[in-house]
Amino acid sequence: MQTIKMDMTSGIDAGAMKMAGQILKDGGLVAFPTETVYGLGGNALDAAASAKIYAAKGRPSDNPLIVHIADFDALDSIVKEIPETARKLAEAFWPGPLTMIFRKSDLVPYETTGGLETVAVRMPNHPAALALIREGGGYVAAPSANTSGKPSPTKASHVADDLDGKINAIIDGGDVGIGLESTIVDLTEAAPVILRPGYVNQEMLRQVIGAVELDQALLRDDPNLHPKAPGMKYRHYAPKASLTIVEGTSEAVTEKIKALAAAEEAAGHRAGIIATDETAALYPDGIVKSAGTRADEITIAMHLYNVLREFDELEVSKIFSEAFETPQMGQAIMNRLIKAAGHQIIKV
Numbered sequence: 454m455q456t457i458k459m460d461m462t463s464g465i466d467a468g469a470m471k472m473a474g475q476i477l478k479d480g481g482l483v484a485f486p487t488e489t490v491y492g493l494g495g496n497a498l499d500a501a502a503s504a505k506i507y508a509a510k511g512r513p514s515d516n517p518l519i520v521h522i523a524d525f526d527a528l529d530s531i532v533k534e535i536p537e538t539a540r541k542l543a544e545a546f547w548p549g550p551l552t553m554i555f556r557k558s559d560l561v562p563y564e565t566t567g568g569l570e571t572v573a574v575r576m577p578n579h580p581a582a583l584a585l586i587r588e589g590g591g592y593v594a595a596p597s598a599n600t601s602g603k604p605s606p607t608k609a610s611h612v613a614d615d616l617d618g619k620i621n622a623i624i625d626g627g628d629v630g631i632g633l634e635s636t637i638v639d640l641t642e643a644a645p646v647i648l649r650p651g652y653v654n655q656e657m658l659r660q661v662i663g664a665v666e667l668d669q670a671l672l673r674d675d676p677n678l679h680p681k682a683p684g685m686k687y688r689h690y691a692p693k694a695s696l697t698i699v700e701g702t703s704e705a706v707t708e709k710i711k712a713l714a715a716a717e718e719a720a721g722h723r724a725g726i727i728a729t730d731e732t733a734a735l736y737p738d739g740i741v742k743s744a745g746t747r748a749d750e751i752t753i754a755m756h757l758y759n760v761l762r763e764f765d766e767l768e769v770s771k772i773f774s775e776a777f778e779t780p781q782m783g784q785a786i787m788n789r790l791i792k793a794a795g796h797q798i799i800k801v
C-alpha cells in the first residue's frame with residue numbers, strides 16, 4: 454500500500470483533511486498528531502477498521518483501543534452513563550491528555566474494546582486531531598502509531614519508520630508537545646483509579662474530584678498483581694539494547710553510570726547514557742544523550758521516546774539512564790522508563 458504523506462506542519466490543509474476524513478469513513482487508517490503522541494486512527498464504530506489497526510501495529514487483540522472524540526456531546530451515544538466525576542474531569546481537562554473509562558453502549562463494537570464491556574474515551578487537544586475526528590465521522594479509535602513493542606511516536610518520521618506501506622495516510626503535524634501517552638482514569642468502579650500515569654497527575658485529578666487511587670500493579674513489581682489497563686501488562690517501549698536505570702542522589706548516580714559505562718567500553722562494547730542538560734558533560738565514556746533539563750521536566754517527557762529510538766539506531770550494547778523522579782511528571786516518566794528497562798534498577 455502507498456502511504457500518503459500530508460504535511461500540515463504549518464497549519465491544517467482543509468482539502469487534505471477532508472480526504473483523510475473520507476479515508477476513515479471508508480474504513481481505512483490515518484496516523485495523526487495529538488498533544489501526547491501520534492495516534493493510528495480508524496473508525497471506532499467499524500469493527501473491520503479496528504481489526505486493521507491491530508494488524509498494522511502487530512498488537513495483541515485483547516488490548517483495547519481509545520476512542521477519540523471532538524465534542525463532549527459525542528460521548529452520550531457510546532457510553533451507558535456519564536458519572537458526575539467524568540463531567541467534572543471533562544470540564545477541567547478536555548480537550549487534553551486525559552482518557553476516561555466508561556461502561557460502553559452497544560454502538561461500540563467489541564473489536565474496538567478488546568472484548569471488554571468498558572470503553573476508553575479521550576478528547577485530544579490538537580487542532581489536526583480534532584479536525585480529523587470531525588471529518589471522519591466523530592469517533593476515531595487510535596492507539597499510539599508505533600509497531601507494538603516500540604516506543605510511541607513523537608514525530609511523523611517515527612510513524613513512517615514503523616508503519617510506512619501499512620496504512621493509508623500520515624498527517625505530519627510536527628513534533629508533539631507532551632511526548633508521553635495520556636493519563637487513564639477508570640470511573641467505572643466505586644473509587645476512581647489511575648490505570649496509566651500521564652501529564653494530568655494524581656494531584657491535579659484530586660483537586661477536581663477528590664481522592665483518586667493509583668492501580669497498585671503499577672507501583673509494585675509483583676507478578677500476582679495484574680494491571681487493570683490490559684496494555685500496561687506488556688513490556689512496551691523496549692529498546693534493542695538492555696537498559697538499566699540508576700537511582701539515588703545526583704552525584705552517586707553520575708559516579709555509578711560513569712563506572713558502568715567505562716567498564717562496558719573497556720570490554721569493547723559501546724555504552725549509551727541517558728542524561729540531562731545538567732549532567733551530560735560529566736560523562737567521559739559512551740554515547741551521551743540528554744533527555745532534557747530537570748528545570749523544565751516536560752522537556753524530559755518530550756524527548757524520552759526519541760532518545761530511546763535514537764539508541765536503537767546506534768550499535769550500543771547497554772544503555773544506562775539516570776532516574777527522573779521529577780515532581781509533576783515523575784510518575785509518568787518513571788513508569789515508562791521502568792517498563793523499557795524491564796525493571797532493571799540499581800539503587801546507589
Ligand code: TXA
Pocket residue numbers: 487489490491492493516517518519552554566569571572573575577595596597598633634635636637648649681682683684685
Ligand atoms: O495519549 C494517548 O492516549 C495516545 C494518543 C494517540 O491518544 N493513545 C494511546 O493508545 O496511548 P494506546 O492504545 O497505545 O494505549 C491505550 C491504553 C492501553 O494500555 C489499553 O490497555 C488501555 O489504554 N485501555 C483502553 N481501553 C481500556 C479499557 N476499556 N479498560 C482499561 N484499559 C483500557
Ligand code: MG
Pocket residue numbers: 596597605
Ligand atoms: Mg501504545
